[in-house]
Amino acid sequence: KSQGKGRHVIYTEQMDQRTAELSRLAADLRTALDTEQLHLLYQPIVTMPDGELFGVEALVRWTHPERGPIGPGVFIPAAESTGLIVPLGAWILEQACRQAVRWQHELGDAAPRTVTVNVSARQLREAGFAGEVDTILRRTGLAAPTLTVEVTETAVFDGGTALDELRAIAALGVKIALDDFGTGHSSLGLLRTCPADILKVDKSFVDDITANSQQAVVAAALIGICQGMNLRAVAEGVETAEQAAELHRLGYRFAQGYFYARPLPPEAVAAYHPAFSLNHISA
Numbered sequence: 001k002s003q004g005k006g007r008h009v010i011y012t013e014q015m016d017q018r019t020a021e022l023s024r025l026a027a028d029l030r031t032a033l034d035t036e037q038l039h040l041l042y043q044p045i046v047t048m049p050d051g052e053l054f055g056v057e058a059l060v061r062w063t064h065p066e067r068g069p070i071g072p073g074v075f076i077p078a079a080e081s082t083g084l085i086v087p088l089g090a091w092i093l094e095q096a097c098r099q100a101v102r103w104q105h106e107l108g109d110a111a112p113r114t115v116t117v118n119v120s121a122r123q124l125r126e127a128g129f130a131g132e133v134d135t136i137l138r139r140t141g142l143a144a145p146t147l148t149v150e151v152t153e154t155a156v157f158d159g160g161t162a163l164d165e166l167r168a169i170a171a172l173g174v175k176i177a178l179d180d181f182g183t184g185h186s187s188l189g190l191l192r193t194c195p196a197d198i199l200k201v202d203k204s205f206v207d208d209i210t211a212n213s214q215q216a217v218v219a220a221a222l223i224g225i226c227q228g229m230n231l232r233a234v235a236e237g238v239e240t241a242e243q244a245a246e247l248h249r250l251g252y253r254f255a256q257g258y259f260y261a262r263p264l265p266p267e268a269v270a271a272y273h274p275a276f277s278l279n280h281i282s283a
């Protein structure tokens with residue numbers, strides 16, 4: 001009995017510690033927004049088989065003054081639970097749009113054709129988010145079809161006004177991508193109700209793709225659905241030439257992953273050249 005009680009105390013202390021840790025992170029993040037501790041990296045999304053740059057996904061990075069780099073997997077949830085994701089997300093969106101315009105001036109036809117920004121459920125629930133996207137596009141001068149907003153299935157399923165907001169964003173001409181597809185409580189029915197243009201097939205289906213696994217069967221089914229519904233399929237987390245070759249064989253034409261490129265600073269995106277094309281693998 002006393003052990004049980006003791007456990008209970010420890011559990012509560014851990015919860016308190018976690019809550020304290022989250023609010024400390026959130027407080028530091030508030031400062032970070034004003035003091036240039038945050039920056040964006042951009043991971044190439046490439047066409048297969050040639051490996052040429054098609055677009056990029058913006059991924060936020062935080063260098064904490066004392067703690068060093070903190071990953072978005074840690075601080076985005078903290079920002080979501082405190083609501084800080086709303087101003088942070090707006091900042092990210094504006095940075096990415098500005099960078100997209102900069103690349104267009106710098107690179108012309110060679111600029112990324114689409115810039116993808118992750119948007120969290122909390123942002124979508126915020127009334128007037130679509131209006132804010134519109135304002136940012138106008139302010140930065142980026143054409144709406146060059147922007148892709150990436151949301152998870154769970155965010156759209158969140159109910160409330162998320163789906164309305166997403167439809168309003170789509171009505172601006174912005175493209176909509178469903179992130180980590182297949183990992184949430186996804187229903188294929190979502191593809192009918194949600195204005196999706198792009199489906200990002202989660203890394204978990206790519207990892208085992210060469211092993212004749214259940215995941216490979218799902219990856220094959222998803223490309224069929226995308227072709228039938230006129231959605232662009234992007235395979236996430238491609239790490240090896242074998243995975244890329246198998247995805248291509250299944251009909252995938254867009255991929256993202258360390259095999260092609262890690263998330264890069266803007267200058268490195270401008271200098272991107274395909275190091276690995278599937279052409280030279282089969283040759």
Ligand code: C2E
Pocket residue numbers: 043058059060071072073076089092118119120179180236237238239256257258259263
């Ligand atoms: P995500 O949107 O699914 O992004 C893909 C994540 O997988 C990124 O991690 C990327 O660096 C990583 N990745 C890409 N290719 C590979 C690969 O071949 N192998 C492996 N092992 N990993 C790969 P990152 O940058 O740490 O971001 C993690 C998550 O944090 C993102 O998952 C996204 O949900 C969230 N996130 C990142 N940036 C933002 C942002 O600006 N706003 C919001 N709301 N969320 C963000």
Ligand code: MG
Pocket residue numbers: 057118150179
């Ligand atoms: Mg994403």
Ligand code: MG
Pocket residue numbers: 179180200236
């Ligand atoms: Mg993803």
Ligand code: MG
Pocket residue numbers: 179180202203236
């Ligand atoms: Mg993923």
